[in-house]
């Protein structure tokens with residue numbers, strides 16, 4: 001077998017890239033996969049090599065062949081200049097914010113952002129003298145009015161991972177760039193396969209690898225990719241904090257990478273089928289899914305995204321909390337759990353009213369978020385059908 005040439009590599013489509021990137025058969029002594037390199041100490045052949053500082057690997061915290069394999073593959077599919085790895089999606093959010101911000105700076109964050117990202121801004125960043133303003137996720141170019149002379153970063157998460165507002169990232173990025181602010185995006189829902197962050201003006205793109213990259217609910221991982229303008233600063237900041245994921249988790253993430261597009265496309269297909277079925281249920285007020293044409297952000301989604309993943313929400317017609325609990329507690333295939341993107345289907349009840357500060361969450365009934373897995377869709381519908389019977393019996 002010949003080595004992948006640069007020309008062939010440049011021509012590969014995403015599925016082929018996911019299979020072939022980040023692997024070096026010679027380095028793995030003929031085995032298909034890069035093994036999980038463990039280790040703190042890296043040895044040098046002589047003093048001259050130590051002094052030159054040019055050896056590829058020098059210390060466990062700075063990287064291993066395993067971390068390098070994932071970083072280089074992710075950089076490629078994200079269309080980035082470089083990527084860093086962190087031990088969770090939340091630590092990736094923290095790493096990106098620490099890269100962009102310093103004392104006295106101002107941060108703009110969309111109101112629908114992941115709760116713990118807000119918590120970090122409201123506690124640690126505040127203590128460090130960084131002020132955060134929350135904005136309407138649908139603000140688009142209107143973010144201009146919220147920019148201050150000291151606004152140094154805008155954090156978007158599109159779509160919001162509970163309420164699914166699709167953000168006009170290119171419009172936000174244009175304004176932020178004009179003000180010299182860093183554009184940060186949590187791109188976990190789409191992954192770079194369905195939304196190419198840096199091509200849409202994002203400087204630092206966050207991925208909770210815990211979700212679709214893992215795909216098996218068995219690891220925690222975060223990735224931040226950066227464009228040319230921001231990669232050096234990102235690398236220096238995260239490397240300087242000395243936080244990195246363990247080798248087994250990086251190995252599992254590399255394994256997940258190989259099938260990520262297949263799983264994601266199947267999750268998309270299943271979620272769209274389930275969304276359609278749910279929209280026709282008499283118990284459902286509305287479905288909140290960016291790829292469904294009546295969604296308020298559908299036009300932007302269609303313009304900017306190459307697909308949708310398996311996570312979406314529905315709003316039920318008003319019923320009691322007890323009726324919702326009876327529906328969910330008795331489900332046999334949909335499990336109750338927060339961390340999504342695995343092969344198994346999940347559901348959570350949620351209510352954004354507690355944390356929203358810039359916009360009002362008034363959906364008109366109890367809201368449920370589904371992460372649709374790989375079970376047979378007819379079995380999933382049957383599970384929910386029995387759930388709706390329990391709900392109606394109490395409602």
Ligand SMILES: Cc1ncc(COP(=O)(O)O)c(C=O)c1O
Nearest residue numbers: 088089090114161188208210221
């Ligand atoms: C949109 C989003 N970003 C980040 C995270 C954090 O990922 P992790 O669980 O790996 O910390 C989550 C987790 O649910 C998430 O939904």
